[in-house]
Amino acid sequence: MCLLLGCLVGTMAGLLGIGGGLLVVPALVVLLPKVGIAPELIMHIALATSLASIVLTSGASARNHYKLGNIDFSVVKSLAPGVIIGGLGGSVVAELVPTELLPRIFAIIVLLLACQMLASMRFSGQRPLPSAAGMFGSGSLIGVVSSLAGIGGGSLTVPYLSWHGMEMRRAIGSAAFSGALIAVAGMSGFIVAGVGTASLPAFSLGYVYLPALFGIVLTSMYTTRFGAALVSKLPTLVLKKIFAVFLLFVSIRMFLG
Template sequence: MIDNALWLFAMCLVLGSGVGLLAGLLGIGGGLVVVPALVWLLPRAGIGSELVMHIALATSLASIVLTSGSSARNHIRLGNVDFSIVKTLAPGVIIGGLGGSVIAELVPTALLPRIFAVIVLLLALQMLASMRFTSMRPLPGPMATVCSGGVIGVVSSLAGIGGGSLTVPYLSLHGVEMRRAIGSASLSGALIAVAGMLGFITTGLGDETLPPMSIGYVYLPALLGIVMTSMITTRYGAALVSRLPTMTLKKIFAVFLLFISLEMFLG
């Protein structure tokens, strides 16, 4: 078991490098990469199939707390975060993040990867559709925005993602400039991840089938490997946002989502 944990830790160091870059560049916490990667890695580290998806979701959210936090710090420094938007979304995404972790515990394990793939596919199609026009619709009122944040929080926690892949298209469709949408999504994603992580820790406590070095469903060797490198590379992704045109960012984002969705369907 120790050898398996060390091997997984080493693999997650490599994984974290790419996660951090994408977190800074696309405003995501990295869950869209971390979840499918861990679904592939965890069984090879001796983790039982009945635990794989829940551990992948929980560990992904735990890593997002730090990667999104690091990415948000860089975006704040670059002036890409709209705090008025984040403040309005915050109550909904926090409550939704907790709710999603509870729902994931009730959903049959075999369905979780398919749910993840469908969510990501819909997100990719939405982003591709948004490229055809520039929306000037303002954000809805505070209550509607809180409710939207709740939906984003539930779906994000259920899929083990930080919510950037939902928040960025949502803000973009309401006329928020892409860089501000990405920066604001980074900060919102950290809030979702904290709520979802706490939910998965609570629901996993007392499960005697979990591997050693677990806190609830959060598996520490994988978590440490991911965050040690991802927190370094987020700054480079955030710096690229200010250099790439908006349409290029949207294309990168949409193609990335389509690729991940296909991988999870085939997997």
């Protein structure tokens, strides 16, 4: 099952600039109880394992987008300090939030992302990017929310860059690179937080569940190339519609259970 999930995650990562957490987290919430993991650990393990898979999936996606010329490194450099600090901070916040609230927080974040993307279709993005301080603040917020939701930040970074006038393909490529940085920071925080936690399953590294991680990345790292190739063929408006509908579906699924 994780191998099939990895195929879908890789394709969506390349197509939409996301690390796949929007798919991985809900899927693991369903799958982890089936292998006997304690209910109070499921959401933390799902978030941590998702971020760990994003490190490799977003990295592979970013490599493919780099070959296609879709990454604006000046923007990535401006966002990097904030997203790294925010990514680490999100894992700390997740430890402080009651476990039963984490799925609802995830669903609310995703719903807001979908609404933002739908709204952005009605307005042309001609706003200049903010100053260095503004980029740091934006990156920090993206990092915190992304790590808290177990996502790589593409679902925040793509709308943000698109809103400021960046062409959709370059926004997706730049988001893939930034997502890998967020995931490294968030994953590191969850690993440290999980050390010494009682009842963790065998083959865990902190909250990261290694069997699920390896099953996902074995296929996701390969299939990112297919999604990245589609980006160059689909018009911007179609990409935005795919992105928004995808987010709405995931949000509803998490709200329903």
